[in-house]
Amino acid sequence: MGKKQQLPNSPGLISGHTYWVNRVNQLGDPNTVTKKIEKRKQKLAFDHLGLSDEMLATLKHIGYEKPSPVQAGVIPLVMDDFDVIGQARTGTGKTAAFAIPILEMLDLDVEKPKPQALILAPTRELAVQVENEFRRMSNPDEVRCCCLYGGRPIRQQITQLERGCHVVVGTPGRVIDHLNRGTLNVDQLWFVVLDEADRMLDIGFRPDIEKILRRCPKERQTLLLSATLPYSILQLAKRYMYRPKVINFSKNSVAAETIEQFYLNVPEQLKYQSLNLLLEREQPEQAIVFCRTKLGTERLYRKLFKDEVFTDVGTLHGDMNQSARDRMMKNFRSGKVKILVATDVVGRGIDITNVSHIINYDIPELSDDYVHRVGRTGRMGKQGVAFSFVTPMQGDELSKIERKINSELLPDEDLQAQIDEVRSETMPNLPKKKPKNRYRRAL
Ligand code: AMP
Numbered sequence: 408m409g410k411k412q413q414l415p416n417s418p419g420l421i422s423g424h425t426y427w428v429n430r431v432n433q434l435g436d437p438n439t440v441t442k443k444i445e446k447r448k449q450k451l452a453f454d455h456l457g458l459s460d461e462m463l464a465t466l467k468h469i470g471y472e473k474p475s476p477v478q479a480g481v482i483p484l485v486m487d488d489f490d491v492i493g494q495a496r497t498g499t500g501k502t503a504a505f506a507i508p509i510l511e512m513l514d515l516d517v518e519k520p521k522p523q524a525l526i527l528a529p530t531r532e533l534a535v536q537v538e539n540e541f542r543r544m545s546n547p548d549e550v551r552c553c554c555l556y557g558g559r560p561i562r563q564q565i566t567q568l569e570r571g572c573h574v575v576v577g578t579p580g581r582v583i584d585h586l587n588r589g590t591l592n593v594d595q596l597w598f599v600v601l602d603e604a605d606r607m608l609d610i611g612f613r614p615d616i617e618k619i620l621r622r623c624p625k626e627r628q629t630l631l632l633s634a635t636l637p638y639s640i641l642q643l644a645k646r647y648m649y650r651p652k653v654i655n656f657s658k659n660s661v662a663a664e665t666i667e668q669f670y671l672n673v674p675e676q677l678k679y680q681s682l683n684l685l686l687e688r689e690q691p692e693q694a695i696v697f698c699r700t701k702l703g704t705e706r707l708y709r710k711l712f713k714d715e716v717f718t719d720v721g722t723l724h725g726d727m728n729q730s731a732r733d734r735m736m737k738n739f740r741s742g743k744v745k746i747l748v749a750t751d752v753v754g755r756g757i758d759i760t761n762v763s764h765i766i767n768y769d770i771p772e773l774s775d776d777y778v779h780r781v782g783r784t785g786r787m788g789k790q791g792v793a794f795s796f797v798t799p800m801q802g803d804e805l806s807k808i809e810r811k812i813n814s815e816l817l818p819d820e821d822l823q824a825q826i827d828e829v830r831s832e833t834m835p836n837l838p839k840k841k842p843k844n845r846y847r848r849a850l
Contacts, residue, residue: 451479457486462511465544475500480654482508485630490651492631492644499656501632502540505600509574510545512597519571520551522591524598525623526576527616529606531556537602538576550574555581555591565590579607579615586622593623604633604640613639620647638667638792666765666781666791668812669819670805673796673826676834678768679707681826683716685766685794686746688822693739694764696748697780699772701726707768708748723749751776753783767795770804774811794819 452473453466474482477495484491485508495501509524528534538554545552553567555577561584568575568590575582575591585591599620601607607616620629629648633640636653644651673681682696698704701724708722721744723735732752738744742761747753751771762784771777777795784791795816797805809815 456482458482458507459511462507462544466507469543471503475504477501477654477656478504478507480656481505481630484652484654485509485628486511488628490629490631490648492633492636492640492648492651492653493656494636494654495632495634495656502537502602503544505598505602505630505632506537506541506544509598509600510541510550513550513573515549515573517571520573521595522553522568522572522575522593523595524574524600525582525593525596525619526574526598526600526602527579527582527607527612527619528576528602529578529610529612531558531578533603534576534578538574541574541576552576555585557581557584561585561588568592579612579619582619583615586619596623597627599623599627599629601629601631601633601643604631604643605635605637608637608639608643613643616643617647636790638790641790666784666793668781668793668795668814668816670795670797670816671819671823671826673798674830674834675798677826677830678796679710680829680833681796681822682707682711682766682768684825684829685822686716689764689792691745691764693742693744693761694746694766695753695762695780695783696746696766696768697771698748698750699769701750703769704748704750711746711748717746719743719745721747723747723753725750725752751780763791765791765793767793770795770797770801770808772804774804774807777808778811 453471454463456474456479458466477493477499481491481493481501481504485505493501493504495504505526513523514520526534526537528537534554534556538552541550541552551570551572552574553564553572553576555564555575557578557580561581564581564585565588568585577585582591586593601616604616607613629651631640631644631648631651636655671681671685686694696707698707704722704724705726708720711717711720721735721738723732723739727735735744735747736753739747748768765781765784767777767780771780781791781793784793795805795808805816
């Protein structure tokens, strides 16, 4: 086992089946994935993955007869030096999927090793589990692992780090603590793994993760495992990964799972400014901005057009004649029009794969319409994001939608803070109110 050792080419796993989610498309050259490959992967054996004899013997010894799909997909990519985003849930063998290639590529010829791999996990339990998996698959006389998490005396961990270790597994808070104390040296780090990245973000580790990633060497390999690929993860990937290969192992990825859905608490009077803030921040590839009425749609379109916020704005509603509507659809399909302000006339059935953003400028009257509107993005497994402006009087309507989709819309805190700031500057007498009667968690 030796870092960057030359490995035989893996058996055709890389080309043609790496699944690029649309948003990540912007990061680098896209590859495609096909369902057929999924089957092929399952038939693979570990000895087709270019692993060392030593590793093959270990896997046999611990009873891993053949790679799980996530292992068959991820291992060759990691060994070929790619950054990888693996969409995989716990229980799919994802730990070994990154542990095996890391162990294969460690440089073990150093007397007092500095960490070469750092694995961040959301909880102590997971960190311990990951460390155990590394230990199971390696010789303790050769590979030293260390687990850093809170609630344990830091002194012991410092002693371990001082003795030298190849692999560090830890929770973000404690890892930051060690970085700040100077007890964790990341100069020699090659691998950074974000395990269960979505959970880490859910429980508020984002600032810590970013801090850690900023401290790690730029030249490194970053692996990210996550059960879902929400927008926040893709943003993280965009910032901290180099042309990651994205592989999706969640089988039935229905559109709804690939759409991140947010709401913003916006008073009627601030909707236009909020839309501008949103568009400016998001820079959507293509967006549909939905309004309730034809008149409202036309007004918003004219305002956007006049203000030249975006030059490529169009509109579509039932008051336009058919040929104007057809022309507009053609321009939107071809990408000439990037922002389409529309009524629910485009809410159903229209299939435009590049729509990255749905903005409900007016929340729809019927929750069914919400589902149809949002379904205009996230098509063909692509990633999409939907934002809904909810006025303080529309808590009920928001709840209805949430019951319909059986999930809660998330507040977009960053943008909400900006909107709140505009409100306090421009309308100081307007009290800050949350959507009323929102029926939380009764889904
Ligand atoms: P994980 O998704 O990493 O939490 O793994 C789930 C369980 O699957 C763990 O108990 C692993 O030990 C086990 N496991 C992982 N890979 C394999 C494999 N290739 N064959 C059999 N069991 C495995």
